[in-house]
Amino acid sequence: MHSPTELAQIFREKQLKLTPQRQLLFGLLHENNAHPSAENLFEVASKQMPGISLRTVYQTLGELAEMGELQLVDVGDGAKRFDPNMGEHHHFVCESCGSIHDVEISSTPKIRGEGAGYEVNEVGVVFHGKCTRCSAATKRSPGHQAKKQVARTK
Amino acid sequence: MHSPTELAQIFREKQLKLTPQRQLLFGLLHENNAHPSAENLFEVASKQMPGISLRTVYQTLGELAEMGELQLVDVGDGAKRFDPNMGEHHHFVCESCGSIHDVEISSTPKIRGEGAGYEVNEVGVVFHGKCTRCSAATKRSPGHQAKKQVARTK
DNA sequence: TTGTTAGTTAGCAAGACTTGCAAATTAGAA
């Protein structure tokens, strides 16, 4: 996504207000590669701006996604994640700690056979496995693993 | 997944009961390539067995998935889908009618660069676009499209 | 056929994640 400064400019041009809430979120999202959920961002934002509403976080994230400033990532664990990296890339999800990492793939997969006639607009690839850290941890002490990075109560 | 008869055998071996509800669901799932959600199956099952509980459908689907008889497919539209096709394949989601189709890809994508050190256990590829039918319909009468095959209220 | 019992089902409540709504605020322009 664009930098907070550039976003400010874009918002002004669209007659959208530059509220403190939005500015805070722009900053928290910029170059954030942790793939946070709305709730994650809300927690962090709350520390810097107690009282900010979760509803506002959802609202702002939704706007940014609609404007093409954020990519929505769904790894099937319940909550949607937001990724400011709009370049072409895919995702790796660690089964141990839950972390999500951007990855590049050697070549975009193509449909083979009957389905080849489909009109494809988008291809999403999600890898599941163990990240370097968890993989190493498992080797050192099987059974143990890095603490889950993303809280999941479900 | 296995055929209803084979599943019956497997369940017996595991001391699991062969209830009418389970038998019905086995049948409805067998060779079902429509990628139904729990709710979808519940509706169909209800016609043949009025009174069956949605809870039971979830329960049974969960058991089958755990036994490796069903694959869970999440295309990010809210509800999980169940796919009895356990062979290696990926999915195509039609943006117009919502239908999901199994597809094969020419080669499994590989992670490139730094992420190459990850321990990958599973690769999921989801294509989004227009299925043959909707693609043709759009060309015939732009603006129109096939009726959504999967109800989504969200 | 009957009794026994562990496995199941059904219903409802509740939890997680999101979104709709309406009232209260406020950024930005005049």
Next chain:
DNA sequence: TTCTAATTTGCAAGTCTTGCTAACTAACAA
């Protein structure tokens, strides 16, 4: 400072799924 449309909030509500538990029943033995 005033005005107004855009925003933020808080809460209710909706969707999908799971936990809990009382009632039920498939499967097996006598």
